[in-house]
Amino acid sequence: MTGLTLSNLSVYRGPCPVVEDISLNLHPGECVGLIGPNGAGKTTLMRAALGLLPHKGTSSLARLSTAERGRAAAWLPQMREIAWPVSVETLVGLGRTPHLGPGQRPGPRDAAAIAAALARMDLTDFAARRATALSGGEQARVLIARALAQEAPMLLADEPIAGLDPAHQITTMRLFADLAAEGRLVLAALHDLGLAARFCTRLILMQRGRLVADGPPAEVLTPDNLARVFGLRAYMADTPDGPVFQPLEVV
Amino acid sequence: MRYSLLLWLLSLLVVVLFCAALLIGPAGLSPGESVSALLTGRGDAAVLVMREIRLPRAILAVLVGASLGLSGAALQGYLRNPLAEPGLIGVSGSAALGAVIALQTGLAAAYTLALPGAALLGALVAVGLLLGLAGPRGGAFTLILAGIALSALAGAATTLVLNLSPNPYAAADIVFWMMGSLADRSFTHVWLALPFTLAGWLLLAGLGRGLDALTLGEDAAEALGIRLTRLRLALVVGVAACVGAGVAVAGAIGFVGLIVPHLLRPLVGARPARLLLASALGGAALLLASDIAVRLILPERDLKLGVLTALLGAPLFLHLIYKTRREQGA
Numbered sequence: 001m002t003g004l005t006l007s008n009l010s011v012y013r014g015p016c017p018v019v020e021d022i023s024l025n026l027h028p029g030e031c032v033g034l035i036g037p038n039g040a041g042k043t044t045l046m047r048a049a050l051g052l053l054p055h056k057g058t059s060s061l062a063r064l065s066t067a068e069r070g071r072a073a074a075w076l077p078q079m080r081e082i083a084w085p086v087s088v089e090t091l092v093g094l095g096r097t098p099h100l101g102p103g104q105r106p107g108p109r110d111a112a113a114i115a116a117a118l119a120r121m122d123l124t125d126f127a128a129r130r131a132t133a134l135s136g137g138e139q140a141r142v143l144i145a146r147a148l149a150q151e152a153p154m155l156l157a158d159e160p161i162a163g164l165d166p167a168h169q170i171t172t173m174r175l176f177a178d179l180a181a182e183g184r185l186v187l188a189a190l191h192d193l194g195l196a197a198r199f200c201t202r203l204i205l206m207q208r209g210r211l212v213a214d215g216p217p218a219e220v221l222t223p224d225n226l227a228r229v230f231g232l233r234a235y236m237a238d239t240p241d242g243p244v245f246q247p248l249e250v251v
Numbered sequence: 252m253r254y255s256l257l258l259w260l261l262s263l264l265v266v267v268l269f270c271a272a273l274l275i276g277p278a279g280l281s282p283g284e285s286v287s288a289l290l291t292g293r294g295d296a297a298v299l300v301m302r303e304i305r306l307p308r309a310i311l312a313v314l315v316g317a318s319l320g321l322s323g324a325a326l327q328g329y330l331r332n333p334l335a336e337p338g339l340i341g342v343s344g345s346a347a348l349g350a351v352i353a354l355q356t357g358l359a360a361a362y363t364l365a366l367p368g369a370a371l372l373g374a375l376v377a378v379g380l381l382l383g384l385a386g387p388r389g390g391a392f393t394l395i396l397a398g399i400a401l402s403a404l405a406g407a408a409t410t411l412v413l414n415l416s417p418n419p420y421a422a423a424d425i426v427f428w429m430m431g432s433l434a435d436r437s438f439t440h441v442w443l444a445l446p447f448t449l450a451g452w453l454l455l456a457g458l459g460r461g462l463d464a465l466t467l468g469e470d471a472a473e474a475l476g477i478r479l480t481r482l483r484l485a486l487v488v489g490v491a492a493c494v495g496a497g498v499a500v501a502g503a504i505g506f507v508g509l510i511v512p513h514l515l516r517p518l519v520g521a522r523p524a525r526l527l528l529a530s531a532l533g534g535a536a537l538l539l540a541s542d543i544a545v546r547l548i549l550p551e552r553d554l555k556l557g558v559l560t561a562l563l564g565a566p567l568f569l570h571l572i573y574k575t576r577r578e579q580g581a
Contacts, residue, residue: 050474070476081468083331084521097464098476130521146467150475 003027003185004049004154008057011048018044020209021057026187028153031180033200034189037230041209042189043078046156050075070098074147078158080139082131088142089127092117095149117149120175137164144172155179157188161195173199197221197236197245205229217243227251254525257518261532265313268539272309273301275543277550307438312542313535314448315501318493320534321527323508325455328462328523329486330391333516336509340394341401342377342491346498347429348405349373354425355412367443367499374495377401381487388480390469431502431557433542444496451493452531454485459524466523504557506564507534513571
């Protein structure tokens with residue numbers, strides 16, 4: 001498995017294209033931010049890439065068998081669903097599902113992956129707590145830990161930092177950047193363009209189902225693109241602390 | 252509580268209640284007489300009571316109770332809703348409709364197997380309609396809607412049959428049958444229900460991992476490698492087979508499939524996979540206990556099993572709602 005390749009991917013809702021003719025090559029080691037206004041098709045693109053939606057064109061992930069895909073990519077949906085009051089450790093352990101054969105019980109390798117994921121998300125002390133009793137932001141971190149326990153070479157996340165406090169937004173983005181540096185591929189839909197500019201190696205800008213721009217943050221977050229796609233004017237500068245991006249006003 | 256300990260305790264409870272079910276009854280046999288009649292076959296009347304009346308009745312209580320508990324746990328897990336119960340997908344209602352038609356047409360009186368056979372046929376038709384209505388790729392929501400539509404239709408048709416019944420006796424027969432009971436069942440009923448029940452259990456027992464993954468929602472579960480279409484098919488067919496067989500031999504017995512998973516959920520750490528086996532054992536225990544109770548409370552009045560489970564279940568359910576509300580601080 002080398003990265004994610006989409007060619008001419010389109011998704012239709014009735015006759016209307018929600019995602020139209022998108023071709024992309026994403027490589028291991030990239031931390032890719034998927035940006036665009038509400039309704040641009042970010043979620044649909046990721047779900048189609050995973051093969052969770054009927055689509056035209058091809059996605060290298062969607063062509064895998066269901067079980068292979070589970071080992072190749074972890075998926076964090078936007079809806080943070082935790083249906084039952086299971087313990088945090090149990091919930092994170094669900095990430096091991098693709099690694100278990102029929103009837104196989106979790107072994108020491110699975111336990112190690114779960115412990116590592118909990119530690120990485122700073123949740124070790126929460127292991128025995130009931131997941132549904134945690135705050136929304138804590139639940140979000142538990143679900144990210146679940147995706148980490150999956151130990152897949154790819155992570156696709158839909159607005160993973162929405163609702164987190166500023167410190168955890170930064171630690172989560174830092175984690176994504178680290179995962180990419182370790183050789184994994186991270187694709188995350190983001191609304192915080194400032195964090196996207198700071199931590200992503202590459203940004204993909206979508207508008208009305210189409211790919212508008214693709215490249216390093218400085219090349220994507222141009223005044224022209226911002227005005228055209230988001231209707232925004234922003235301050236952007238390279239500082240000793242890294243790139244700083246701050247939206248200023250609606251144009 | 253440790254999961255294995257819980258399973259041992261529940262199994263022990265089922266064994267104890269099964270033995271009690273064999274020893275308690277209106278025939279007034281002493282425990283010694285009962286056991287010797289069952290094992291040695293000595294004493295004509297006692298042998299008849301034990302082997303032809305009490306043993307099949309106790310076995311059916313285990314089969315039907317476990318089916319209801321298991322199906323309830325599986326459906327609650329799939330729909331991620333603690334209010335789901337086996338009747339929700341309309342299979343019970345359709346099986347009951349089949350049985351009621353058999354009673355109304357007089358077929359049930361003519362052939363022993365006509366009633367359970369018609370009920371099984373009703374369940375089978377229900378599965379076909381359900382899968383057709385809910386579509387091949389539909390999610391949990393469409394399954395609930397299809398189930399509710401089917402239940403309503405079967406309920407309406409059952410009332411129509413009652414409405415058109417030729418005389419009050421036929422109507423009374425139907426009403427009494429619908430209350431659900433294990434009285435006067437024979438080994439014929441056991442042999443009829445057993446294959447469907449076992450097949451249903453087998454299908455449902457394999458769903459554990461998928462149901463666990465569904466804790467994260469349908470999208471995440473599918474991305475974890477769970478084939479949802481297949482899971483739903485196994486769920487619907489499994490529930491239909493074992494619950495349909497249960498309705499065919501015992502009538503519609505409510506609340507067991509709703510209450511048992513609800514009671515046991517905290518004891519298995521809320522994990523849907525672990526709840527399956529625990530609920531099966533719990534359902535068997537509850538139905539055995541209820542069937543013993545109907546014999547003890549009103550031995551001469553033929554108190555119906557389904558009436559008792561509803562009388563027990565509804566207040567318990569109200570208590571659970573109250574407890575949930577308190578936990579949510581409202």
